[in-house]
Amino acid sequence: MTKNPFSLEGKTILITGASSGIGQGCALMAAQMGAKVIVCGRNEERLKETISQMQGEGHSTFAGELTDQSVIEKLVAEIPSLNGVVFSAGISMTAPFTFSTREKFNKVFDVNFFSPIEILRLLVKKKKLANEASVVFISSVGGNFGFSVGNGIYGASKAALNSMSRLCSLELAPKKIRVNSICPGMVVTPLVEGFSENITQEDIQKDMDFYPLKRYGKPEDIAGGVVYLLSDAASWVTGQAICIDGGITAY
Protein backbone atom coordinates (compact mmCIF):
# COMPACT_ATOMS: atom_id res chain seq x y z
CA MET A 1 0.00 0.00 0.00
CA THR A 2 1.31 3.48 -0.77
CA LYS A 3 1.91 5.86 2.08
CA ASN A 4 -0.83 8.28 3.04
CA PRO A 5 0.56 11.67 1.94
CA PHE A 6 -1.08 13.37 4.92
CA SER A 7 0.58 11.04 7.43
CA LEU A 8 3.47 12.24 9.63
CA GLU A 9 4.73 8.70 10.16
CA GLY A 10 8.53 8.65 10.50
CA LYS A 11 8.79 12.40 11.06
CA THR A 12 10.28 14.11 14.11
CA ILE A 13 8.66 17.46 14.83
CA LEU A 14 9.57 20.23 17.28
CA ILE A 15 6.61 22.27 18.53
CA THR A 16 7.10 25.37 20.69
CA GLY A 17 4.22 26.61 22.82
CA ALA A 18 3.08 23.01 23.13
CA SER A 19 2.16 23.37 26.80
CA SER A 20 -1.01 25.29 25.93
CA GLY A 21 -3.59 26.29 23.35
CA ILE A 22 -2.78 26.05 19.65
CA GLY A 23 0.68 24.51 20.13
CA GLN A 24 -0.82 21.82 22.35
CA GLY A 25 -3.53 21.13 19.76
CA CYS A 26 -0.83 20.80 17.10
CA ALA A 27 1.14 18.36 19.26
CA LEU A 28 -1.91 16.16 19.79
CA MET A 29 -2.80 16.06 16.10
CA ALA A 30 0.80 15.60 14.92
CA ALA A 31 1.11 12.60 17.25
CA GLN A 32 -2.23 11.28 16.04
CA MET A 33 -0.84 11.43 12.50
CA GLY A 34 2.19 9.40 13.53
CA ALA A 35 4.89 11.97 14.31
CA LYS A 36 7.40 11.82 17.14
CA VAL A 37 7.04 15.20 18.80
CA ILE A 38 9.36 17.28 20.96
CA VAL A 39 6.98 19.44 22.96
CA CYS A 40 8.50 22.68 24.08
CA GLY A 41 7.30 25.39 26.47
CA ARG A 42 8.12 26.80 29.89
CA ASN A 43 5.77 24.86 32.12
CA GLU A 44 7.21 21.35 32.48
CA GLU A 45 4.10 20.02 34.17
CA ARG A 46 1.79 21.08 31.36
CA LEU A 47 4.26 19.73 28.80
CA LYS A 48 4.10 16.33 30.48
CA GLU A 49 0.34 16.58 30.58
CA THR A 50 0.37 17.25 26.83
CA ILE A 51 2.48 14.14 26.25
CA SER A 52 0.18 12.06 28.43
CA GLN A 53 -2.67 12.90 26.05
CA MET A 54 -0.66 12.16 22.90
CA GLN A 55 -0.88 8.99 20.86
CA GLY A 56 2.21 6.98 19.99
CA GLU A 57 5.63 6.60 21.53
CA GLY A 58 8.94 8.43 21.58
CA HIS A 59 7.76 11.93 22.41
CA SER A 60 9.88 14.16 24.63
CA THR A 61 9.76 17.51 26.39
CA PHE A 62 12.03 20.51 26.42
CA ALA A 63 11.19 23.15 29.02
CA GLY A 64 12.78 26.56 28.99
CA GLU A 65 12.50 30.29 28.52
CA LEU A 66 12.76 30.59 24.75
CA THR A 67 13.74 34.25 24.74
CA ASP A 68 16.95 33.30 26.53
CA GLN A 69 19.83 32.84 24.09
CA SER A 70 21.55 30.17 26.17
CA VAL A 71 18.31 28.18 26.35
CA ILE A 72 17.91 28.43 22.57
CA GLU A 73 21.45 27.20 22.08
CA LYS A 74 20.88 24.33 24.48
CA LEU A 75 17.68 23.36 22.67
CA VAL A 76 19.37 23.36 19.28
CA ALA A 77 22.35 21.40 20.60
CA GLU A 78 20.20 18.74 22.28
CA ILE A 79 17.58 17.98 19.67
CA PRO A 80 17.92 15.37 16.98
CA SER A 81 17.52 16.08 13.28
CA LEU A 82 14.03 17.43 12.59
CA ASN A 83 11.57 16.96 9.74
CA GLY A 84 9.43 19.81 10.91
CA VAL A 85 9.17 22.73 13.32
CA VAL A 86 6.08 24.56 14.53
CA PHE A 87 6.58 27.91 16.24
CA SER A 88 3.51 28.52 18.35
CA ALA A 89 4.97 30.12 21.50
CA GLY A 90 3.64 33.66 21.68
CA ILE A 91 2.08 36.31 23.87
CA SER A 92 -0.63 38.89 23.38
CA MET A 93 -0.69 42.57 24.24
CA THR A 94 -3.41 45.16 24.04
CA ALA A 95 -2.39 48.82 24.09
CA PRO A 96 -3.55 51.84 22.13
CA PHE A 97 -0.83 53.46 20.05
CA THR A 98 -0.23 56.32 22.49
CA PHE A 99 0.56 53.78 25.21
CA SER A 100 2.65 51.53 22.95
CA THR A 101 5.99 52.09 24.63
CA ARG A 102 9.30 50.71 23.46
CA GLU A 103 9.27 48.50 26.55
CA LYS A 104 6.00 46.84 25.49
CA PHE A 105 7.24 46.39 21.91
CA ASN A 106 10.42 44.76 23.20
CA LYS A 107 8.53 42.38 25.45
CA VAL A 108 6.21 41.17 22.68
CA PHE A 109 8.79 41.09 19.88
CA ASP A 110 11.15 39.12 22.09
CA VAL A 111 8.71 36.21 22.35
CA ASN A 112 6.72 36.49 19.11
CA PHE A 113 9.47 37.44 16.68
CA PHE A 114 13.10 37.32 17.85
CA SER A 115 12.83 33.98 19.63
CA PRO A 116 11.36 31.88 16.76
CA ILE A 117 13.58 33.57 14.18
CA GLU A 118 16.72 32.92 16.23
CA ILE A 119 15.72 29.29 16.85
CA LEU A 120 15.19 28.78 13.13
CA ARG A 121 18.47 30.51 12.28
CA LEU A 122 20.42 28.20 14.56
CA LEU A 123 18.51 25.09 13.50
CA VAL A 124 19.50 25.77 9.92
CA LYS A 125 23.04 26.84 10.73
CA LYS A 126 23.67 23.77 12.89
CA LYS A 127 22.11 21.55 10.21
CA LYS A 128 19.37 20.26 12.47
CA LEU A 129 16.73 20.42 9.75
CA ALA A 130 16.56 17.33 7.57
CA ASN A 131 16.17 17.43 3.84
CA GLU A 132 12.66 18.57 2.85
CA ALA A 133 11.87 19.76 6.38
CA SER A 134 8.80 21.94 6.88
CA VAL A 135 8.72 25.07 9.05
CA VAL A 136 5.43 26.53 10.24
CA PHE A 137 5.09 29.84 12.05
CA ILE A 138 1.86 30.49 13.92
CA SER A 139 1.27 34.09 12.97
CA SER A 140 -2.10 35.88 13.06
CA VAL A 141 -4.80 37.46 10.94
CA GLY A 142 -4.17 40.50 13.15
CA GLY A 143 -1.49 42.81 11.79
CA ASN A 144 -1.51 41.02 8.43
CA PHE A 145 -5.04 40.76 7.08
CA GLY A 146 -7.08 42.50 9.75
CA PHE A 147 -6.45 45.46 12.00
CA SER A 148 -8.23 46.42 15.19
CA VAL A 149 -7.60 49.21 17.65
CA GLY A 150 -5.30 48.35 20.52
CA ASN A 151 -3.69 45.52 18.56
CA GLY A 152 -0.74 47.43 17.14
CA ILE A 153 2.21 45.89 18.96
CA TYR A 154 0.95 42.34 18.65
CA GLY A 155 0.02 42.85 15.00
CA ALA A 156 3.38 44.37 14.16
CA SER A 157 5.16 41.38 15.70
CA LYS A 158 3.08 39.03 13.54
CA ALA A 159 3.58 41.11 10.40
CA ALA A 160 7.32 40.96 11.00
CA LEU A 161 7.01 37.19 11.43
CA ASN A 162 5.16 36.80 8.11
CA SER A 163 7.77 38.90 6.39
CA MET A 164 10.62 36.71 7.62
CA SER A 165 8.64 33.55 6.92
CA ARG A 166 8.30 34.49 3.27
CA LEU A 167 11.91 35.61 3.05
CA CYS A 168 13.14 32.36 4.61
CA SER A 169 11.06 30.36 2.13
CA LEU A 170 13.28 31.80 -0.60
CA GLU A 171 16.60 31.54 1.21
CA LEU A 172 15.98 28.01 2.46
CA ALA A 173 14.48 26.69 -0.77
CA PRO A 174 17.90 25.53 -2.06
CA LYS A 175 18.02 23.25 0.99
CA LYS A 176 14.49 22.04 0.08
CA ILE A 177 13.21 23.40 3.39
CA ARG A 178 9.66 24.75 3.12
CA VAL A 179 8.59 27.72 5.23
CA ASN A 180 5.00 28.88 5.70
CA SER A 181 2.88 30.65 8.25
CA ILE A 182 -0.63 30.05 9.44
CA CYS A 183 -2.68 33.07 10.38
CA PRO A 184 -5.45 32.14 12.77
CA GLY A 185 -8.49 34.24 13.54
CA MET A 186 -9.65 34.24 17.14
CA VAL A 187 -9.08 30.85 18.76
CA VAL A 188 -10.30 30.06 22.24
CA THR A 189 -7.15 29.54 24.35
CA PRO A 190 -5.69 31.02 27.56
CA LEU A 191 -4.05 33.69 25.35
CA VAL A 192 -7.40 35.07 24.27
CA GLU A 193 -8.48 35.30 27.87
CA GLY A 194 -5.67 37.88 28.08
CA PHE A 195 -7.14 39.83 25.18
CA SER A 196 -10.68 39.60 26.40
CA GLU A 197 -9.94 41.04 29.82
CA ASN A 198 -9.87 44.41 28.15
CA ILE A 199 -13.19 44.05 26.39
CA THR A 200 -16.65 43.18 27.64
CA GLN A 201 -18.54 39.91 27.27
CA GLU A 202 -21.01 41.77 25.08
CA ASP A 203 -18.23 42.85 22.70
CA ILE A 204 -16.98 39.27 22.52
CA GLN A 205 -20.43 37.97 21.53
CA LYS A 206 -20.74 40.68 18.88
CA ASP A 207 -17.29 39.85 17.55
CA MET A 208 -18.09 36.15 17.38
CA ASP A 209 -21.32 36.83 15.50
CA PHE A 210 -19.30 38.75 12.93
CA TYR A 211 -17.45 35.57 11.92
CA PRO A 212 -19.15 34.02 8.86
CA LEU A 213 -18.96 30.61 10.55
CA LYS A 214 -20.39 32.18 13.73
CA ARG A 215 -17.86 30.90 16.22
CA TYR A 216 -14.30 31.34 17.37
CA GLY A 217 -11.78 28.68 16.45
CA LYS A 218 -10.57 25.69 18.42
CA PRO A 219 -6.90 24.65 18.59
CA GLU A 220 -7.66 21.62 16.38
CA ASP A 221 -9.01 23.92 13.65
CA ILE A 222 -5.51 25.38 13.38
CA ALA A 223 -3.74 22.05 13.93
CA GLY A 224 -5.38 20.64 10.78
CA GLY A 225 -3.62 23.24 8.66
CA VAL A 226 -0.36 22.79 10.51
CA VAL A 227 -0.38 19.02 10.01
CA TYR A 228 -1.06 19.52 6.31
CA LEU A 229 1.94 21.86 5.99
CA LEU A 230 4.14 19.40 7.89
CA SER A 231 3.09 16.51 5.68
CA ASP A 232 4.30 15.39 2.27
CA ALA A 233 0.94 16.46 0.87
CA ALA A 234 2.26 20.03 1.05
CA SER A 235 5.55 19.25 -0.74
CA TRP A 236 5.06 22.08 -3.24
CA VAL A 237 3.79 24.67 -0.74
CA THR A 238 6.22 27.29 0.49
CA GLY A 239 6.28 31.03 1.21
CA GLN A 240 2.57 31.15 2.00
CA ALA A 241 0.59 32.81 4.77
CA ILE A 242 -2.57 30.76 5.14
CA CYS A 243 -5.56 32.17 7.00
CA ILE A 244 -7.58 29.75 9.11
CA ASP A 245 -10.15 32.08 10.48
CA GLY A 246 -13.78 31.02 10.21
CA GLY A 247 -14.05 33.25 7.17
CA ILE A 248 -13.35 36.56 8.90
CA THR A 249 -10.98 37.74 6.14
CA ALA A 250 -13.47 36.75 3.44
CA TYR A 251 -15.49 39.96 3.82
Next chain:
Amino acid sequence: MKTLDEFVALFAEQLDETDPSTVTAGTKFRELDEWSSLLALTLISMIDEEFDVVLKGDDVKNSETIEDVYNIVVSKI
Protein backbone atom coordinates in the same frame (compact mmCIF):
# COMPACT_ATOMS: atom_id res chain seq x y z
CA MET B 1 -1.58 57.84 45.61
CA LYS B 2 -3.30 60.21 43.23
CA THR B 3 -6.41 62.03 44.43
CA LEU B 4 -9.81 61.84 42.77
CA ASP B 5 -9.26 65.31 41.29
CA GLU B 6 -5.95 64.25 39.79
CA PHE B 7 -7.62 61.14 38.37
CA VAL B 8 -10.34 63.25 36.77
CA ALA B 9 -7.66 65.48 35.20
CA LEU B 10 -5.80 62.44 33.86
CA PHE B 11 -9.03 61.13 32.43
CA ALA B 12 -9.79 64.47 30.77
CA GLU B 13 -6.33 64.45 29.17
CA GLN B 14 -7.25 61.35 27.16
CA LEU B 15 -10.22 63.06 25.52
CA ASP B 16 -10.03 64.83 22.17
CA GLU B 17 -13.36 66.55 21.70
CA THR B 18 -14.69 67.17 25.18
CA ASP B 19 -13.81 70.46 26.90
CA PRO B 20 -11.72 69.32 29.92
CA SER B 21 -13.30 72.02 32.12
CA THR B 22 -16.67 70.27 31.77
CA VAL B 23 -15.29 66.94 33.04
CA THR B 24 -15.94 66.23 36.73
CA ALA B 25 -15.89 63.25 39.06
CA GLY B 26 -19.60 62.84 38.39
CA THR B 27 -19.30 62.84 34.58
CA LYS B 28 -21.05 59.84 33.04
CA PHE B 29 -18.16 59.12 30.75
CA ARG B 30 -19.78 56.41 28.67
CA GLU B 31 -22.41 58.95 27.61
CA LEU B 32 -19.78 61.29 26.12
CA ASP B 33 -20.20 61.76 22.36
CA GLU B 34 -16.65 60.66 21.73
CA TRP B 35 -16.78 57.54 23.95
CA SER B 36 -15.51 54.51 21.98
CA SER B 37 -13.85 51.15 22.43
CA LEU B 38 -10.51 52.86 21.72
CA LEU B 39 -11.13 55.31 24.57
CA ALA B 40 -11.99 52.40 26.84
CA LEU B 41 -8.64 50.77 25.98
CA THR B 42 -6.90 54.11 26.46
CA LEU B 43 -8.46 54.51 29.90
CA ILE B 44 -7.31 51.00 30.88
CA SER B 45 -3.78 51.71 29.62
CA MET B 46 -3.63 55.07 31.40
CA ILE B 47 -4.63 53.42 34.68
CA ASP B 48 -2.07 50.66 34.14
CA GLU B 49 0.66 53.26 33.51
CA GLU B 50 -0.25 55.63 36.34
CA PHE B 51 -1.49 53.22 39.02
CA ASP B 52 -0.04 49.85 38.05
CA VAL B 53 -3.58 48.46 38.19
CA VAL B 54 -5.06 46.49 35.30
CA LEU B 55 -8.81 46.96 35.00
CA LYS B 56 -11.00 44.60 33.03
CA GLY B 57 -13.26 45.77 30.22
CA ASP B 58 -16.22 44.90 32.43
CA ASP B 59 -14.92 47.16 35.23
CA VAL B 60 -15.23 50.07 32.83
CA LYS B 61 -18.54 48.85 31.44
CA ASN B 62 -20.05 48.54 34.92
CA SER B 63 -18.96 52.02 36.01
CA GLU B 64 -21.24 54.99 35.53
CA THR B 65 -19.12 57.94 36.58
CA ILE B 66 -15.41 58.71 36.60
CA GLU B 67 -15.53 58.47 40.38
CA ASP B 68 -16.83 54.90 40.07
CA VAL B 69 -13.77 53.99 38.03
CA TYR B 70 -11.49 55.73 40.54
CA ASN B 71 -13.04 53.71 43.36
CA ILE B 72 -12.40 50.46 41.54
CA VAL B 73 -8.79 51.51 40.96
CA VAL B 74 -8.34 52.38 44.64
CA SER B 75 -9.86 49.05 45.69
CA LYS B 76 -7.31 47.19 43.53
CA ILE B 77 -4.16 49.00 44.67
